């Protein structure tokens with residue numbers, strides 16, 4: 411019998427020895443990890459260990475925080491994400507982001523979805539882009555008859571899917587999600603989780619979550635971060651263990667990982 415080993419997935423983002431600072435404060439130290447194409451990668455760990463900080467570095471969102479900087483290297487499809495010639499606006503188009511609290515603009519559902527396309531002077535058919543994005547975000551059926559209504563008139567769960575549609579409409583290849591379900595009820599959460607599962611066919615997804623069951627349900631790989639006190643009395647985040655989600659949850663190598671995923675701390 412011949413066996414067909416699974417092909418190694420393509421690396422989209424590569425983090426090499428990255429430390430992330432806010433001014434002189436080192437928030438995260440020495441992270442090395444690869445993010446693979448068409449997978450969901452979950453970042454988990456106790457509050458303050460730097461999950462959001464690292465996530466925001468993946469699309470240079472942290473550039474917007476005065477004093478924030480990255481040491482080490484983060485590459486995107488093999489290119490240095492922080493090279494001087496790289497345009498952070500283009501980076502954020504390719505690597506979209508969905509935030510903790512749904513943040514639709516006070517505009518119609520239609521205008522929310524095509525917002526980025528309009529800014530970028532998109533030459534294609536806006537109606538088509540809008541419909542495809544809403545369909546991919548599993549929202550089309552619920553909103554197709556009220557596209558002119560405000561995005562703010564939707565439920566929290568629908569608003570979050572609208573924000574996902576808005577991210578998709580800029581045609582990214584990576585979508586970063588920072589606790590996308592933390593403001594949602596369980597049913598809306600389930601819908602967004604199902605959506606994440608669908609989306610990984612076309613996109614690479616990195617999600618920060620506090621919800622361990624969610625990480626176990628939606629992700630292919632999980633990175634567990636922790637924070638430790640430094641001599642200066644600060645706490646610095648670091649990557650404890652990164653592996654397939656089943657290993658992290660069932661047979662992690664590190665005791666701290668086991669303690670965390672089994673709810674013994676954090």
Ligand SMILES: Nc1ncnc2c1ncn2[C@@H]1O[C@H](COP(=O)(O)OP(=O)(O)OP(=O)(O)O)[C@@H](O)[C@H]1O
Pocket residue numbers: 432437455456457458459460461462463464475645647
């Ligand atoms: N804009 C900022 N300016 C200065 N320090 C910051 C900023 N954002 C985060 N930090 C600090 O960086 C460290 C990591 O914070 P971060 O929010 O990335 O952690 P986290 O693991 O995502 O936490 P949580 O789970 O609570 O969201 C913390 O010490 C935090 O105070």
